[in-house]
Amino acid sequence: MGVTQPRRTGFLLTLLRRGAPAMATATSDLDDGIADPTPMSALRRMRGMAGPVDPSVQDNLLLRATRYVAMVPLLYRIVAVLGALGEFLAQSGGAGAPAVVVVAVLCVALNLFGLRWLLRTAPFHSDNVARLLLLDVVFTLVAYLVVAASVPASSFTSAMQVPGKELLGGIALLTLALGVQYGVGLLVVSLPLRMVAWWLSSGVFNVKQGFVDLGTMLGVALTATGALVLLGLGTRLALAYGIRNGRLAERARQHRALHDSVLQTLEILALPRKGDPADQLDELRGIARAQALEVRQMIEQAERESAEEAARPLGEKLTALAAEMAREGLRAQLVMAELDEETLDEVRQLAIRDAAREAMRNTLKHAGTDQVVVRVDEREGGIAVVIRDHGTGFDETHRPAGFGISESITARLAEAGGRARVESSPGSGTRVTLWMPR
Template sequence: MSPPRAARYLGTLLRRGAPAMAGATGGLDEEVADPARVSPLARMRRMAGPVDTAAQDNLLLRATRYVAMVPLVYRVLAVAGALVAFLAGDHGGVAPVVAVAVCSIALNLYGLRWLFRSTPFHGGGAVRLLVLDVVFTIAANLVVAATVPPLAFVAAMQVPGKHLLGGVALLTLALGVGYGLGLTVLSVPLAGVAWWLNNGVFNVKQAFAGLGTIVGVLVTATGALVLLGLGTRLALAYGIRHGREAERARQHRMLHDTVLQTLETIALPCSGSSEHQLSEMRRLARAQAIEVRQALEGAEGSGPLGEKLAALAAEMARDGLRAQLVMAELDPDTLTEVRQVAIRDAAREALRNTLKHSGTDRVVVRAEERDGGVAVVIRDQGAGFDAADRPPGFGISESITARLAEAGGQARVESSPGSGTRVTLWMPR
């Protein structure tokens, strides 16, 4: 027995409407967000490819309900405009037309309020509202047709007609093309019955008179659904790709700033007895184990930036670097936790570079508010280096510059042979 055929995202989208976008992450592969140049049609085929319909993201499911805002807002404006145009003419039968318009606008405003409510989203409630909307659409057309004079028929039917147009778009977006097509087909006998109620004759030509406009709305809503669904899938694919790259970069930085640094420190020549060297290696291993565990558990250095820098200075002192910390008065709420951690980790890399390359065991760390943010300046009087002869390695480009850039900050490294090195880390509020 052959395995069941995999569902296609585009087909699922057309059958189920915007809620199908809740499964847009299912079945995504690297090719969807491949940055290599491909033709637009090839890109769209990849986006419209196989999808795992069992993968449902609750956040996306809640977000798809906002697609219904467009037809609801359209009907509020269009029905009000059609009512104003009707009232501007010298027509009879004003009361039922006004009543239908008021009910239509109230129903759509309630729908908007329902979309924006904070309570959890329930599909059953949405279906009941859509069924109520279809029933009202049919009833509104029949009531207006049966109560207005024949001379006012064409102008009066514009009011429930605008509600009908919005209903086709609403069903297409919310439930799928099949439901929008069903209401489109239903509009033909509905228009014929409305004409018969008003004029006493079933006119086939009049039954099909407005079909072209309704089909245009159906096609437009279908195109909007396809573009919105494929665009969402592509955006999610790129987001997942960039998220994976960012996570890989974070892991690389963590390994560089922790395990690799410790291994390099252990590999340096040591003075003293073998017992002393073994004790020092054990100390480094214990400290490293604690640091890696904190990084994996996400429990690194809570508290204000000053405490983080003080703990960092104590950490570096255990490795033999005496850091003099100069702290200006900083508002503890100036920077978010993410930005404080980015500065702390970038400062750790700068201090380790000082320990390994500067030839000095003294450094000054100054933190102050500057240019609408916080600046941390790390200054040593060591050997320095010529930036032209020594391109930045992984530590500067990734552990310092890239780390700050990801959080919205900037880093500047200034050095010259014999004049030491200054590293300036700046983060906006």
């Protein structure tokens, strides 16, 4: 049976199809040649940056960082809508002003909520993002029609600038957050929307009105697409540059170690010597013995560090796990009872640590919260680790897809002689109890 190879696709195409979140795949299949300082044509370097990636790769740090791209269109809409409102009030003489003001206030409020949502610390879920973006689009279209129905034809042009700025920002937002096809889709929808808006205001269905701001909307879509491409390719170039420099630094460290030890000894051995050959042989043996001792010490130190890492007590393993999860966006509060560190062997400690990692990742993916409490104490003649969150929870009879309990959590503990229990209900969070006998 053959091994299924991961599907590869071009990074640039992935970026255009999926928007800024596709930058989370930028670390896969990076070629050192991308960051090669040797002068080359810009097109060749860009082809390297746009090369194949594995779409299944998701770097959590990059994925969290891409959220901030959406701040630009949100800030634009706040400023542009307020500016358009001021211009409308100055020109309209009050005709239709209440409806336009209400729509402008709601636009600003919605965008401020979006900014606050982006800056929160809780983990992001694609379903929530899709719902919020759908709400944003629906509100924008409805606001456009409400303003059109509330103002006379004489004030139509200046009044429609208020929801129009919201619409322009929406095209940029969808392009950056979901992909070019979504931004273009909203642009296409806006053409008949403009015609309907003119009909609501004047009673005349004017086809030409649909294309009045087409150039501006195309410009926004192209600008957002260009920004997406430059940001994605620049991110991948920066990652390739950092990885290449890291490898060079590690190689330089190894070269220094060889130069200061083995190479120096070999050069000393190669120097011509005068005197009794027996004395020379004794001297060479002494140098070789000293060098062998130094190399042995280096090897033993590396082995000791590896052994110390494996032999760390359970508390330190869980502390390191909490730090690891913090880098992925989950804040874990660790509460440790006084334990006898000799109560569990290494295999059982690793089983608990790995099961706890999976439970915490489930919290990050499914619970809708970025906080979890991990308690460790002695119970029933063994060690219990309880991972508790106050997130959304779930109905245990309809467990979420991808909630790795049977294989990732229960099976790990069962193999080492332990057991796991998961308790949850909608709105009450989730408690995962890991227990391992002594």
